[in-house]
Amino acid sequence: MKPAGHPPIPAPKLGVLLINLGTPDAAETKAVRRYLKEFLSDRRVVELPPWLWQPILRGVVLTTRPKKSAHAYQQVWSEDGSPLAAITRAQGKALAERLAGDGVLVDHAMRYGRPAIADRIAAMKAAGCERILLAPLYPQYSGATTATANDAVFAALAAMRWQPAIRTLPPYHDDPRYIDALAASIEEGLAALDFVPDAILASFHGMPQRTLELGDPYHCHCQKTARLLAEKLGREVIVSFQSRFGKAKWLGPATDLTLADLGRAGRRVAIVTPGFSADCLETLEEISIRGREDFLAAGGEDFAYLPCLNAGVRGMDMIEALVRQELAGWLPVS
Ligand SMILES: C=CC1=C(C)c2cc3[nH]c(cc4nc(cc5[nH]c(cc1n2)c(C)c5CCC(=O)O)C(CCC(=O)O)=C4C)c(C)c3C=C
Numbered sequence: 001m002k003p004a005g006h007p008p009i010p011a012p013k014l015g016v017l018l019i020n021l022g023t024p025d026a027a028e029t030k031a032v033r034r035y036l037k038e039f040l041s042d043r044r045v046v047e048l049p050p051w052l053w054q055p056i057l058r059g060v061v062l063t064t065r066p067k068k069s070a071h072a073y074q075q076v077w078s079e080d081g082s083p084l085a086a087i088t089r090a091q092g093k094a095l096a097e098r099l100a101g102d103g104v105l106v107d108h109a110m111r112y113g114r115p116a117i118a119d120r121i122a123a124m125k126a127a128g129c130e131r132i133l134l135a136p137l138y139p140q141y142s143g144a145t146t147a148t149a150n151d152a153v154f155a156a157l158a159a160m161r162w163q164p165a166i167r168t169l170p171p172y173h174d175d176p177r178y179i180d181a182l183a184a185s186i187e188e189g190l191a192a193l194d195f196v197p198d199a200i201l202a203s204f205h206g207m208p209q210r211t212l213e214l215g216d217p218y219h220c221h222c223q224k225t226a227r228l229l230a231e232k233l234g235r236e237v238i239v240s241f242q243s244r245f246g247k248a249k250w251l252g253p254a255t256d257l258t259l260a261d262l263g264r265a266g267r268r269v270a271i272v273t274p275g276f277s278a279d280c281l282e283t284l285e286e287i288s289i290r291g292r293e294d295f296l297a298a299g300g301e302d303f304a305y306l307p308c309l310n311a312g313v314r315g316m317d318m319i320e321a322l323v324r325q326e327l328a329g330w331l332p333v334s
C-alpha cells in the first residue's frame with residue numbers, strides 16, 4: 001500500500017519522441033520573428049560569441065529577415081499550416097499506429113517553437129514513459145541539428161526529479177534502409193515525369209565551411225549519402241548545398257549557382273533533397289519555386305523537384321525499422 005501523500009504513479013511505458021527543427025506558428029512577420037529569434041540565438045547554430053552576434057541578430061537580422069521570410073512561408077503555407085509542422089505531425093501519427101501494438105507511446109516535438117521539447121518530455125513522463133528514445137529526424141548529423149535537439153532534451157531533464165532513461169537515434173545517412181527508400185522514391189518520381197532528366201541534383205542544406213574544419217561530420221555524411229544513392233540508382237548524382245545564411249563561407253557548390261550552370265548547359269534536371277525528412281520552406285519554396293526560376297532564367301527548360309520521403313509508406317517503413325532497432329532490449333523480443 002502507498003503511504004499517505006504518495007503521488008500517483010502511472011504504469012511504466014516506452015516512449016519515442018520524433019524531433020524536427022521547428023517552424024513559425026503563422027506565416028506572418030511577427031510569428032516568423034519570434035521563431036527566428038529562438039532559432040538564431042542557438043549557439044549551436046550561429047557559433048559566434050553572444051556579445052558579437054546578439055546586436056547583429058536583434059539590430060539587423062530580426063528587423064529585416066522576418067518580413068521576407070514570412071512572404072516565403074506564405075507561398076507554401078497550407079490548410080494544415082506549415083508543411084514541416086503538418087508532415088512531422090503525420091509522421092508521429094503514422095509511427096504511433098505502427099507501434100501501438102507494442103505499447104509504445106509516440107510523440108513529436110520541435111527544437112524551436114511548438115510543440116516544445118520540454119513540454120512533450122514532461123507529458124511523456126507524466127504518461128508513464130520511463131524510457132524514451134529520441135529520434136531527431138536528420139539523416140546526416142550536425143551540431144546545428146541533431147546535437148542541439150538532444151541538448152534541448154537534456155536541458156529539460158535537468159529540471160526533472162525523476163528522469164526517464166534516454167537513448168538517441170544515431171545518424172542514418174548510410175543506412176541501407178534509408179538509401180533504398182530514397183532510391184525507390186526517386187525512381188518512382190522519375191518514372192512519373194513527362195521528360196527524361198539527364199542530371200540528378202541532390203541538394204543538402206548548407207552549413208558554414210568552418211564547421212567542417214572544426215570536425216562536424218555533416219559534410220562527409222552528405223557526401224556519403226549521395227555516393228551510396230548514386231551507386232543504388234546506377235547513375236551520377238551531383239551534390240550541392242543550399243540555404244546560405246550570413247557572410248561566412250558556406251559549404252559548396254551552392255545549389256542556386258549549380259542550377260544556373262545546369263540551365264545554361266541545357267541539361268534536363270530532377271532535383272532531390274535527401275537531407276530533409278519532411279518537405280518544408282527550404283524544399284518547397286527555395287528549391288521547387290525559386291530553384292526552378294533560377295534554372296529557367298539561365299535558359300534551362302525541363303526541371304522537376306521530387307518530394308521528400310515525408311509520411312509516405314517508404315519513409316515510415318524506414319523510420320519504423322530504425323526506431324525498432326534502437327528499441328532493442330527495451331521492447332520485448334518478438
Ligand atoms: C536539414 C538540416 C539543416 C541544417 C544542417 C540547417 C542548418 C542551418 N540553418 C540555418 C538557418 C536557417 N534555416 C532555416 C530553415 C530551415 N532549416 C532546416 C534544416 C537545417 N538547417 C529546415 C528543415 C528549415 C525549414 C523550416 C521551416 O519552417 O520549414 C531558416 C528559416 C527560414 C529563413 O528565414 O530562411 C534559417 C534562417 C543556419 C544558420 C544553419 C547552420 C548553421
Ligand SMILES: [Fe+2]
Pocket residue numbers: 205243
Ligand atoms: Fe536551416
Ligand SMILES: [Fe+2]
Pocket residue numbers: 219220221223
Ligand atoms: Fe567531408
